[in-house]
Amino acid sequence: MGSVNIPELFSLCHCPFRVCTTVNSSRYKPHLHPNDLDISITHQDHSNIRLHTAIMLITNLHALVALIPLVASLPSMPSFMNKLKSLSSRDDQCPFPDSYKITSLQVWTPKNGNTHPIVVDFQYADDLTKIATSCHYNGTQPNVGPEGLAPRYACENPTVQFQWIQKTSMLSIIELACPNTPESGFMALDQMTPRLSCVDTSNTTPFGEGSQCFSLDFAILRNFTALDPIQPPGGN
Numbered sequence: 418m419g420s421v422n423i424p425e426l427f428s429l430c431h432c433p434f435r436v437c438t439t440v441n442s443s444r445y446k447p448h449l450h451p452n453d454l455d456i457s458i459t460h461q462d463h464s465n466i467r468l469h470t471a472i473m474l475i476t477n478l479h480a481l482v483a484l485i486p487l488v489a490s491l492p493s494m495p496s497f498m499n500k501l502k503s504l505s506s507r508d509d510q511c512p513f514p515d516s517y518k519i520t521s522l523q524v525w526t527p528k529n530g531n532t533h534p535i536v537v538d539f540q541y542a543d544d545l546t547k548i549a550t551s552c553h554y555n556g557t558q559p560n561v562g563p564e565g566l567a568p569r570y571a572c573e574n575p576t577v578q579f580q581w582i583q584k585t586s587m588l589s590i591i592e593l594a595c596p597n598t599p600e601s602g603f604m605a606l607d608q609m610t611p612r613l614s615c616v617d618t619s620n621t622t623p624f625g626e627g628s629q630c631f632s633l634d635f636a637i638l639r640n641f642t643a644l645d646p647i648q649p650p651g652g653n
Contacts, residue, residue: 511595514605516640517543519590522611522632525618526583531625537581539632541572543592550574554581563648586610590639593647605641 518541525536534556542549552572560568561578569580569591576596580589587610594603615630622629 511598512545514543514592514594514641515545516638517541517590517592517607519588519611519632519637519639520635522588522637524581524586524613524630525624525627526630527625527627528617529626531627533624533627535581535583536624537579541577541590543577546576546592548574548576548592550577552577552579554579566648586613590641592641594644602647603644604647606643606645607639607641609637609639611637 520540520542522539523537527533527535535554536556537552537554539552540549541552550572552570554570558570561571561575562569562580567580567582567589569578569589571578576593578591578593580591581587582589587608589606589608592605593601594605595601612633613630614633615628618624618627618629620626
């Protein structure tokens, strides 16, 4: 019966795909790939290897069986994104809002004590959900957002809502997901700061003194970046 001393063991078992174990303090044998080793292995050696392998398999099986109740008890917490994507894949009538396009964005803001409200206009389109609508604010539209948050306004298709934050020149877009269906209750969100070119307006213009800004991009293509539960309206 062949044997391997310790220096030979290190030279034979450095490969991560071979596992060696100690049989006693002076004797080592390979578990895996015995044919790769330049030693002789007796019938007794093969029997020991098969026995040890069987013990390892039984032990691992018991460990896996013990984990089944634990795995079954874990809560299922799919993200809103995965939930709506799953719903969309099952129901073509409820596609998930993924991206959108804005065109013809214009923003007018008052100056020098002019009390006329800000005016915002743009066209909105979502090819996936087949929404194409005009969005407009001139101070007469009601706030459809939750009480205590920045006001937001509905487009002509109320599935789409928006906010314009004048201080940061930021436009927020909201599209309700799966409205008027059992799967409703979520909204896709995105925020951006569009590139604008602005000119001053005088008292002779319809809105008076102010700044008229136009988007430098003919079309603004964006992806939604968040998904939140819909909060009930509570604004004025």
